[in-house]
Amino acid sequence: MKFVDEVKITITSGHGGPGAVNFRRESGTPRGGPDGGDGGRGGNVIFKTSRHINTLGDFKNNRKYNAGNGQAGARDNCTGQDGADLVLIVPEGTIIRNLEGEILFDLNKNTQETILFGGRGGKGNTFFKNSVNQAPEHAQPGEESHTLDIALELKLIADVGIIGFPNAGKSTLISKISAAKPKIADYPFTTLTPQLGVVNVGDYSNFVVADIPGLIKGAHAGVGLGIQFLKHIERTRLFIHIVDVSGISGRDPMNDFEDINYELTMYDEMNKDKEEFFALSNREQIVVLNKIDQLSPEQVEKFKSQFKKKYGVEVYAISAITGKNLQEFLKTVGNKILKSKEAEDEDKNSQAESL
Ligand SMILES: Nc1nc2c(ncn2[C@@H]2O[C@H](COP(=O)(O)OP(=O)(O)OP(=O)(O)O)[C@@H](O)[C@H]2O)c(=O)[nH]1
Ligand SMILES: [Mg+2]
CATH class of the missing domain: 2.70.210.12 (GTP1/OBG domain)
Structure with a gap:
């Protein structure tokens, strides 16, 4: 790491x-x-x-x-x-x-x-x-x-944290969008330590993404690898929340989404008294439905609209493996990061003026 x-x-x-x-x-003057x-x-x-x-x-x-x-x-x-x-x-x-x-x-x-x-x-x-x-x-x-x-x-300070269940494709995503080479495998908890990747946007701009170990239901109580890795993404500007919609896991994607968010709430609850703590459960999330190469276009649309309707969130549907819709999604993330940095600068400037 x-x-x-x-x-x-x-x-x-x-x-x-x-x-x-x-x-x-000069003529007439030798020197x-x-x-x-x-x-x-x-x-x-x-x-x-x-x-x-x-x-x-x-x-x-x-x-x-x-x-x-x-x-x-x-x-x-x-x-x-x-x-x-x-x-x-x-x-x-x-x-x-x-x-x-x-x-x-x-x-x-x-x-x-x-x-x-x-x-x-x-x-x-x-x-x-x-x-x-x-x-x-x-x-x-x-x-x-x-x-x-x-x-x-x-x-390096991560701008974006990738959260999701084990096997959702977090490491696959970071390997596709950056030069990071994390281990990828079809068993849960492949990633044991956080990994950082740098994503280039255009010629002169980039942002840092953190891939952390997968979370599962009960992680706050120590199930799986627990939730201590969340501290690495406490200061990120936003989360990419990856949900596996392929059905391979045998779980329900909406349940997965809710389980992860519940773990974030529990993390906040357990850490709220910490000095300089930044809550996670209200952090902006971009929801990414992954592994759509396994679904028909109709199934993808159905999932997208279900997520939008139930949670009122921004939803992208991608295949980290084939790269489908990846560029469009990255553009969105890149723009959000840029806006967030600009807003932070403005904040700092106005604070400086009011001093
Ligand atoms: N069909 C399909 N498989 C995918 C896709 N993305 C990832 N996978 C597969 O899903 C499995 C898990 O991928 P990883 O990237 O290791 O998942 P992870 O979320 O990092 O998993 P942990 O590190 O265990 O938390 C691997 O076998 C990948 O090849 C996708 O878009 N489509
Ligand atoms: Mg991984």
Whole structure:
């Protein structure tokens, strides 16, 4: 079980461009005054957080990151171009340590930090002209670049929890929508520890899904694997509630749905006095009827309308195995997560304003 994402990288700022040594050439004046310009500044290495990404996966393919170097100064007092800053985007909550393990920066929400500054550009020979020396022959070199080995560390926080009976297809779903490779088998309690998967939505956004062991009736009293795993999804934004409608289990899907919700209520009851507790039974749920490859379209429609009618919930019908309706469902989840993050940001902003 890996809840921490970590990656070691080397960052280097740009060196400053050297100043130029040059003298004006004008007709009739073999050697005019100095006109060597200054070198440009080297690029900084900047870290910026984004709430659209949840992992450090982008840093796993490349270990070295360099900002641009400053350009040399030139004649006519032309200053060299500054080196381009390197802006590295990391998830909110990323911690930057040196290799000794000391925390250098803790990047919380909406932060931007310059971690390494580029070297200053060297002065051109114009700068050194004075009453004594009208024709300085020297210029400054640019300042050196800086290199730093760092470790980026992120504690993964699940946005979505997948709940349901054993064998409902929770692990199959997470294996289809993320790179996670959980064990999948046709016996109950295949999953013994929570697993996290990162789901990419479009090119720049992702969210984290937690697959937890299955719940069964009486879990709050210790039946099956119990309910202690629910603590891993206490802080998620919503639940995907998977219900097996294939009939393979021999149980009634609506009973299953009610049993799981009852266990959530019991979890709340047992934990309500805990400090910083977030109740589960009133968490938004997207209900997903799974294994519809085993049913006729009419049977699927019947289940959908029964769930809608009885519980007033949003219902999707998918086959985690064949992928049927999976993309449309993921889009819905992705949009909900994005909205939830935006609402949280607005909340934070208005709280900050009212302070
Ligand atoms: N026909 C069909 N079988 C499925 C589908 N999704 C999952 N299964 C099968 O259902 C069985 C259980 O799947 P898992 O993904 O391991 O179920 P789980 O909910 O993670 O189960 P636990 O970890 O035991 O709680 C496996 O044999 C899967 O191949 C589906 O859409 N259609
Ligand atoms: Mg499983």
